[in-house]
Amino acid sequence: MPLRRLACVASLSLAALAVAMSHDAIAQDAGMLGFTAGHAAAEHTREQALDASVSTADLDAWLLRMASGPNQVGAPHDRDNAEWQLQQFKAWGWDAHIETFQVLYPTPISESLELLGPHPYTAKLHEPAVVGDRTSADMPGVLPPYLAYQGDGDVTAPLVYVNFGMPDDYKALARQGVDVRGKIVIARYGGGWRGLKPKLAQQHGAVGCIIYSDPHEDGYYSDDIYPKGPQRPPEGVQRGSVNDIILYSGDPLTPGVGATADAKRLTRETAPTLMKIPAIPISYADALPLLQSLGGPLAEPSFRGALPITYHLGPGPMVHLAVKSDWSLKPLYDVVATMKGSEHPDQWVVRGNHHDGWVFGAEDPLSGQVALMAEAKAIGQLAKTGWKPKRTLVYTSWDGEEPGLLGSTEWAEQHADELQKKAVVYINSDNIDRGFLRVEGSHELQRLSNEIAGDVKDPETGVTLLARQRARALVEGQNPTGARADEIRKEAKAAASGGDLPIGALGSGSDYTPFLQHLGIASLNVGFGGEAPSGGEYHSAYDTYDHYTRFDDPGMKYSAALARTVGRFVLRYADADAAPVDVNGFAETVGGYVDELHKLADHAREQTVSREKAIKAGAYTLAADPMRPMGAPELEAAVPPVAFAPLDQAAARLKASAAHFQQAYSADAVAALPTARRAELEKVLQSADQALMDPAGLPGRPWYQNMIYAPGMETGYGVKTVPGVREAIEGRRWAEADHFAEITARSINAYSDRLDKAAALLTR
Numbered sequence: 001m002p003l004r005r006l007a008c009v010a011s012l013s014l015a016a017l018a019v020a021m022s023h024d025a026i027a028q029d030a031g032m033l034g035f036t037a038g039h040a041a042a043e044h045t046r047e048q049a050l051d052a053s054v055s056t057a058d059l060d061a062w063l064l065r066m067a068s069g070p071n072q073v074g075a076p077h078d079r080d081n082a083e084w085q086l087q088q089f090k091a092w093g094w095d096a097h098i099e100t101f102q103v104l105y106p107t108p109i110s111e112s113l114e115l116l117g118p119h120p121y122t123a124k125l126h127e128p129a130v131v132g133d134r135t136s137a138d139m140p141g142v143l144p145p146y147l148a149y150q151g152d153g154d155v156t157a158p159l160v161y162v163n164f165g166m167p168d169d170y171k172a173l174a175r176q177g178v179d180v181r182g183k184i185v186i187a188r189y190g191g192g193w194r195g196l197k198p199k200l201a202q203q204h205g206a207v208g209c210i211i212y213s214d215p216h217e218d219g220y221y222s223d224d225i226y227p228k229g230p231q232r233p234p235e236g237v238q239r240g241s242v243n244d245i246i247l248y249s250g251d252p253l254t255p256g257v258g259a260t261a262d263a264k265r266l267t268r269e270t271a272p273t274l275m276k277i278p279a280i281p282i283s284y285a286d287a288l289p290l291l292q293s294l295g296g297p298l299a300e301p302s303f304r305g306a307l308p309i310t311y312h313l314g315p316g317p318m319v320h321l322a323v324k325s326d327w328s329l330k331p332l333y334d335v336v337a338t339m340k341g342s343e344h345p346d347q348w349v350v351r352g353n354h355h356d357g358w359v360f361g362a363e364d365p366l367s368g369q370v371a372l373m374a375e376a377k378a379i380g381q382l383a384k385t386g387w388k389p390k391r392t393l394v395y396t397s398w399d400g401e402e403p404g405l406l407g408s409t410e411w412a413e414q415h416a417d418e419l420q421k422k423a424v425v426y427i428n429s430d431n432i433d434r435g436f437l438r439v440e441g442s443h444e445l446q447r448l449s450n451e452i453a454g455d456v457k458d459p460e461t462g463v464t465l466l467a468r469q470r471a472r473a474l475v476e477g478q479n480p481t482g483a484r485a486d487e488i489r490k491e492a493k494a495a496a497s498g499g500d501l502p503i504g505a506l507g508s509g510s511d512y513t514p515f516l517q518h519l520g521i522a523s524l525n526v527g528f529g530g531e532a533p534s535g536g537e538y539h540s541a542y543d544t545y546d547h548y549t550r551f552d553d554p555g556m557k558y559s560a561a562l563a564r565t566v567g568r569f570v571l572r573y574a575d576a577d578a579a580p581v582d583v584n585g586f587a588e589t590v591g592g593y594v595d596e597l598h599k600l601a602d603h604a605r606e607q608t609v610s611r612e613k614a615i616k617a618g619a620y621t622l623a624a625d626p627m628r629p630m631g632a633p634e635l636e637a638a639v640p641p642v643a644f645a646p647l648d649q650a651a652a653r654l655k656a657s658a659a660h661f662q663q664a665y666s667a668d669a670v671a672a673l674p675t676a677r678r679a680e681l682e683k684v685l686q687s688a689d690q691a692l693m694d695p696a697g698l699p700g701r702p703w704y705q706n707m708i709y710a711p712g713m714e715t716g717y718g719v720k721t722v723p724g725v726r727e728a729i730e731g732r733r734w735a736e737a738d739h740f741a742e743i744t745a746r747s748i749n750a751y752s753d754r755l756d757k758a759a760a761l762l763t764r
């Protein structure tokens with residue numbers, strides 16, 4: 001593993017490294033965002049105490065303890081972990097309690113999958129124990145692999161292979177004359193969020209859905225398999241939720257309200273996020289005989305995985321799939337610990353990670369959860385020295401994240417009014433591995449994120465996290481290719497110029513979603529990754545303490561770095577003289593998104609014209625191999641001009657308002673304000689992001705109200721920025737694009753209004 005790291009640094013020129021390093025020094029000289037010069041030194045001292053308090057021995061012991069039994073929702077060990085954490089928080093001086101909710105959480109009663117026909121095969125659907133792994137499988141309470149919220153059923157039908165099971169795959173199948181109506185589809189993991197696979201299968205008329213891990217994406221293709229190496233062994237299965245969280249996250253039966261015992265509930269039949277067809281996840285050992293049995297057209301190159309077979313599309317022999325679940329309500333145990341602010345008790349800094357996993361959950365989520373606990377312990381120790389945070393700290397350990405962000409969503413919905421009045425920020429983490437710092441979130445926190453990255457040391461190289469990020473950006477920026485090329489170019493440009501490195505935007509897939517996208521609270525997700533040669537344990541019974549400490553983060557060094565990084569975010573926010581935001585970062589980012597939308601529409605327009613020409617000239621038919629006939633794509637209507645003007649104007653005004661506000665805003669300026677005016681300013685800033693919410697929400701999903709950040713309807717976890725407009729353009733719904741350009745412009749203008757108001761309070 002160290003070889004990888006050396007190779008990366010060695011390929012970077014010394015001059016570039018010097019540039020990367022010197023910017024850290026510049027950032028430090030510029031002072032501390034949100035602090036007056038007089039208060040910054042004491043903050044530095046506290047952060048050094050935080051660093052010293054974080055102990056890898058603690059992290060290791062907690063991981064071993066919490067990952068010692070299965071901890072899915074409803075498991076005794078999941079509850080036991082919650083109660084144990086509660087005691088820890090209390091012992092560290094926090095005011096802590098457990099909040100419970102009652103949620104729909106199906107667990108398998110029976111599952112079976114059989115290949116019928118000339119070469120029958122019964123799928124094993126079982127992950128055997130692995131030599132040298134203390135927990136791995138076969139422990140009491142470990143459930144067989146399953147997909148939570150699939151539809152149950154007993155079906156027998158011919159099998160069809162649909163590649164990743166994403167929209168483009170179905171288009172390609174149609175052009176080859178393969179129809180999935182009445183069939184059972186088998187899709188490989190990858191290409192988009194898991195939950196879209198059964199959803200799109202049922203939309204296309206399939207009666208059942210099988211998802212398997214192909215070794216090309218997840219197995220021996222990329223590294224040795226467990227236990228020799230970290231990758232998925234043949235029997236390893238990725239469990240997961242197919243709850244349609246693109247509509248709303250949380251308990252499927254209680255959208256918009258907390259799932260308390262007496263909450264009004266939808267029925268299972270009317271809950272729109274539940275799948276209707278049976279679905280099951282399987283290993284590549286179980287998938288091999290199924291795929292091998294398929295006849296029909298040869299799969300095109302982009303459909304081929306890494307199994308030792310020739311991939312065909314089918315339809316193949318009959319398959320029998322049956323799934324039956326226990327659909328009873330199960331309890332959730334959210335641990336909530338608070339430390340009251342001494343100056344601003346009604347400004348809350350909320351920090352969260354989840355504690356439930358699919359089986360033992362060492363990497364996902366406990367690698368992040370133990371870091372959160374290390375922060376809480378360190379902050380408790382600081383409080384014992386007489387220090388008190390100025391703002392209230394709320395540390396949360398969520399239950400039920402894996403099935404669909406249940407614990408965080410129900411809590412956020414239950415306390416929505418209070419959170420919208422009081423929460424100033426939500427800071428999330430989840431599973432991490434060794435590698436680079438990765439921060440995504442609200443872009444007014446981009447400056448703070450860069451500042452903190454410049455203050456924390458990378459545990460393996462000894463340089464700062466920011467120096468490593470800059471170095472990587474310079475190296476990757478040499479010749480970027482692939483889907484991320486534009487993003488990489490942007491990072492490289494920022495790194496070369498010494499500006500702030502951009503942070504990513506948040507889609508979904510972890511507990512920030514209800515805060516950011518439903519309540520409009522500025523949010524961050526902080527993690528590490530990109531160097532552990534792993535992922536092979538993801539959502540399987542092999543996500544264990546032994547696997548994690550051998551491959552993902554030996555010595556728990558990156559869990560410790562996470563605690564030091566997020567602990568700083570929390571402490572800076574807790575103690576700042578003025579909220580540590582820089583809205584110029586947000587204004588620039590929004591301007592960039594609007595530019596992208598123009599390009600997206602232009603590209604769609606040009607492509608429509610050139611494709612129409614090719615179709616009308618008969619080019620698709622003539623270019624196809626006559627032995628393998630392939631139909632032409634469907635003709636699409638011409639792309640009209642999109643009414644971007646309101647959005648262009650709003651983005652330009654936002655830039656001006658942000659610059660004007662930021663010029664007047666500093667910790668010293670805020671400290672000099674009369675008390676009442678300062679309170680008014682803080683109120684305006686605290687809720688500024690709520691201006692980005694539109695109460696009617698996004699088309700077909702009113703729960704998602706943030707007009708800047710949302711998970712994509714067709715990407716699942718992946719973000720769509722300015723989603724109302726972007727998804728309308730991508731879906732060629734032109735009237736909707738015009739409408740949302742106006743709605744989004746209105747939200748951005750409302751945000752600018754708040755900045756103007758804040759600037760007036762500062763300069764009056």
Ligand SMILES: [Zn+2]
Pocket residue numbers: 354364365401430431510
């Ligand atoms: Zn997780």
